[in-house]
Amino acid sequence: MRHPALTALALTGILVVGTACTQVAAGPSRSTTTDRSTTPVAPTTTSTPPTTVAPPPPTTAAPPPATTPAPPPTTPGLRVGPGPQATYTVEPQPAPGTCHYTYLGPDPLPDPNCTPGAISPQVTQADIGTTICSSGYTSTIRPPEDVTEPEKEASAAAYDYTGPFSTAEYDHLVPLELGGDPNDPANLWVEPNDIPGATSVNNTKDLVENRLNALVCSGQLSLAVAQQAIASNWVAAYRTYGGQ
Numbered sequence: 643m644r645h646p647a648l649t650a651l652a653l654t655g656i657l658v659v660g661t662a663c664t665q666v667a668a669g670p671s672r673s674t675t676t677d678r679s680t681t682p683v684a685p686t687t688t689s690t691p692p693t694t695v696a697p698p699p700p701t702t703a704a705p706p707p708a709t710t711p712a713p714p715p716t717t718p719g720l721r722v723g724p725g726p727q728a729t730y731t732v733e734p735q736p737a738p739g740t741c742h743y744t745y746l747g748p749d750p751l752p753d754p755n756c757t758p759g760a761i762s763p764q765v766t767q768a769d770i771g772t773t774i775c776s777s778g779y780t781s782t783i784r785p786p787e788d789v790t791e792p793e794k795e796a797s798a799a800a801y802d803y804t805g806p807f808s809t810a811e812y813d814h815l816v817p818l819e820l821g822g823d824p825n826d827p828a829n830l831w832v833e834p835n836d837i838p839g840a841t842s843v844n845n846t847k848d849l850v851e852n853r854l855n856a857l858v859c860s861g862q863l864s865l866a867v868a869q870q871a872i873a874s875n876w877v878a879a880y881r882t883y884g885g886q
Contacts, residue, residue, distance in 0.1 A: 720760065720873055721826070721828050723828065725823060732792050733826070735793060735799075735800050735830075736827070743834070749847075750836060751876070752801075757815050759869075761822060762783075762824065774820060774858070775855075790812055790825075793827075797827075805834055808842075809835040810832050810834055812832055812833075815829050815876075817855075848885075849885025850880040850885045852885065853886045854879065
């Protein structure tokens with residue numbers, strides 16, 4: 643049996659030891675906390691996955707721009723007039739005395755500065771079958787006399803024409819039967835009659851107009867060639883192609 647004092651001492655020692663152990667155990671806990679607060683922490687490196695760039699979409703070729711149909715070919719050097727009109731009005735003519743005839747023998751030619759000729763935009767080589775080669779076409783586009791009569795008087799003044807009106811034709815230089823413009827002043831002139839003793843407006847130029855129309859409508863001559871021939875010199879055209 644132990645002595646009571648030893649037992650108490652032993653118990654005391656245990657308590658002391660127990661307390662020391664408790665203190666030792668607690669000490670490192672505080673020290674560890676202090677160490678974490680002062681020790682620099684290495685930065686965390688986050689690995690960024692590589693960026694994948696999507697390939698560009700395939701290039702689609704742009705459609706070609708819409709093309710405007712080319713206008714129908716016209717006779718080089720000839721003015722294009724307004725063409726047939728539903729209602730015609732009296733057109734102003736060149737100033738009095740400003741136009742002059744040229745004669746090849748008895749045959750008159752117009753002043754090219756006043757009357758160079760003009761063609762209708764509605765008559766082309768492609769549509770001659772429904773225009774100038776169609777019977778009765780010219781009567782559907784001819785201006786009325788209440789328009790052409792005052793124009794004829796003004797044209798006569800421009801050309802200093804003093805002969806009778808009963809035998810002078812108010813003429814389309816490029817005739818309607820060859821696609822001439824119906825009422826463009828550039829295509830109209832007072833034509834003195836070249837036939838001696840004439841009693842009407844019929845003249846030699848009418849014959850070559852008919853001949854050229856027949857050649858064009860039969861496919862023996864192009865419309866453009868016929869228009870240019872009669873506009874530049876109807877007398878030479880008559881000598882080349884004849885009349886009918």
